[in-house]
Amino acid sequence: MxxxxxxHLYQPPFQxxxxxxELASECYVPLVRLLKRKKEFRATLNIPLSLLEWFDKExxxxxxxxxxxxxxxxxxxxxxxxxxxxxxxxxxxxxxxxQIILNEAGLxxxxxxxxxxxxxxxxxxxxxxxxxxxxxxxxxxxxxxxxSLGYEWVILDEVSIPGDKREEVKSSGIxxxxxxxxxxxxxxxxxxxxxxxxxxxxxxxxxxxxLKFLSSLGRKFxxxxxxxxxxxxxxxxxxxxxxxxxxxxxAEGHTFSTLSNLMHEFDSKKETPVVEASWGASDEDMKEGNxxxxxYLSGNEVHSAFxxxxxxxxxxxxxxxxxxxxxxxxxHIGNLPxxxxxxxxxxxxxxxxxxxxIKSRILLDKALNSDKYWWSSKNPFFDVNLIKRSLELxxxxxxxxxxxxxxxxxxxxxxxxxxLNSIK
Numbered sequence: 001m002x003x004x005x006x007x008h009l010y011q012p013p014f015q016x017x018x019x020x021x022e023l024a025s026e027c028y029v030p031l032v033r034l035l036k037r038k039k040e041f042r043a044t045l046n047i048p049l050s051l052l053e054w055f056d057k058e059x060x061x062x063x064x065x066x067x068x069x070x071x072x073x074x075x076x077x078x079x080x081x082x083x084x085x086x087x088x089x090x091x092x093x094x095x096x097x098x099q100i101i102l103n104e105a106g107l108x109x110x111x112x113x114x115x116x117x118x119x120x121x122x123x124x125x126x127x128x129x130x131x132x133x134x135x136x137x138x139x140x141x142x143x144x145x146x147x148s149l150g151y152e153w154v155i156l157d158e159v160s161i162p163g164d165k166r167e168e169v170k171s172s173g174i175x176x177x178x179x180x181x182x183x184x185x186x187x188x189x190x191x192x193x194x195x196x197x198x199x200x201x202x203x204x205x206x207x208x209x210x211l212k213f214l215s216s217l218g219r220k221f222x223x224x225x226x227x228x229x230x231x232x233x234x235x236x237x238x239x240x241x242x243x244x245x246x247x248x249x250x251a252e253g254h255t256f257s258t259l260s261n262l263m264h265e266f267d268s269k270k271e272t273p274v275v276e277a278s279w280g281a282s283d284e285d286m287k288e289g290n291x292x293x294x295x296y297l298s299g300n301e302v303h304s305a306f307x308x309x310x311x312x313x314x315x316x317x318x319x320x321x322x323x324x325x326x327x328x329x330x331x332h333i334g335n336l337p338x339x340x341x342x343x344x345x346x347x348x349x350x351x352x353x354x355x356x357x358i359k360s361r362i363l364l365d366k367a368l369n370s371d372k373y374w375w376s377s378k379n380p381f382f383d384v385n386l387i388k389r390s391l392e393l394x395x396x397x398x399x400x401x402x403x404x405x406x407x408x409x410x411x412x413x414x415x416x417x418x419x420l421n422s423i424k
Contacts, residue, residue, distance in 0.1 A: 007228035027232035049106030
């Protein structure tokens with residue numbers, strides 16, 4: 001059997017610096033060491049701009065350089081995603097495209113090249129075949145957009161398979177394509193993936209039994225997709241667990257592959273529809289129509305207020321952009337990492353109004369993250385301090401654009417009070 005791991009490595013923009021440093025020392029740096037040491041291991045990683053920016057901002061050296069080298073040596077492959085981890089199915093097509101392209105720019109800046117094919121200034125990253133939708137939130141409209149941006153495959157949870165098709169798709173041993181398109185769909189093995197995610201010891205025995213069960217059904221591969229932070233942070237012994245898992249998989253005669261290589265081996269022309277879903281939804285949630293059980297909850301006042309924040313700021317920035325005659329394209333200048341406000345501030349190619357707009361726009365990009373909903377869901381998490389830190393991204397975005405939108409601070413204040421009153 002071929003075992004393919006996809007590890008999602010991410011931290012939100014409002015994370016505490018001390019927590020990031022814990023993650024770097026407990027998980028990210030040891031994970032890179034393991035990838036270098038395990039000569040037969042191949043893996044797919046999703047590392048969005050949000051995390052790469054943390055390494056840059058906190059001056060943690062070595063990680064991005066080693067990831068780039070591992071990619072060059074084809075030990076790992078990288079996926080595309082959204083820069084700051086929003087629920088893409090809840091955004092307009094223009095916002096989705098912006099997040100994806102901004103993420104590609106970040107990957108190019110940190111892990112790729114900073115020059116175009118003809119020598120022009122540009123951030124470029126080659127061979128991004130796969131796409132990881134944040135929270136695996138997906139529908140067919142998003143699939144069409146992802147395909148139009150050049151991606152070949154997308155990873156989803158098996159709850160995205162319509163109920164009457166699930167047994168057929170899961171037992172087929174091939175990869176399907178999204179109905180009406182050429183976009184290939186990988187469905188993670190939820191049981192095996194969650195089994196690893198929630199393990200709190202380093203014994204791989206139950207995982208190996210799971211592989212044997214899949215093999216008995218005629219399956220030739222297994223897809224293990226989970227948060228990379230499982231290994232060393234969520235599970236303090238997680239690096240040892242991963243080490244033991246990899247050794248046991250090899251000892252049983254199995255092999256490893258990146259998802260893209262696996263896709264080529266088990267490709268097919270068969271198609272399947274998908275239902276809108278997220279990896280946080282159980283079958284019971286889906287039956288109740290609760291597609292986003294940790295993010296968009298009816299009756300949750302904080303969720304409602306955050307949604308209104310998003311609409312308000314998107315409307316404000318759209319209005320300002322039109323008033324500026326559309327002259328806000330500075331956020332796509334070839335060699336300007338727009339998430340680095342120090343570099344934006346000293347750019348001689350931008351007017352002061354453009355600088356204000358770009359900073360406000362990036363702060364809003366960050367504020368659109370899904371985590372603010374997670375930490376205010378009470379399903380099961382509710383963290384007042386993280387809710388407040390999420391709130392400040394919207395406030396800072398409004399402050400940056402306020403010279404160009406006189407009413408925005410007043411409107412933001414009303415929404416801020418609404419959130420604060422609901423979390424007392």
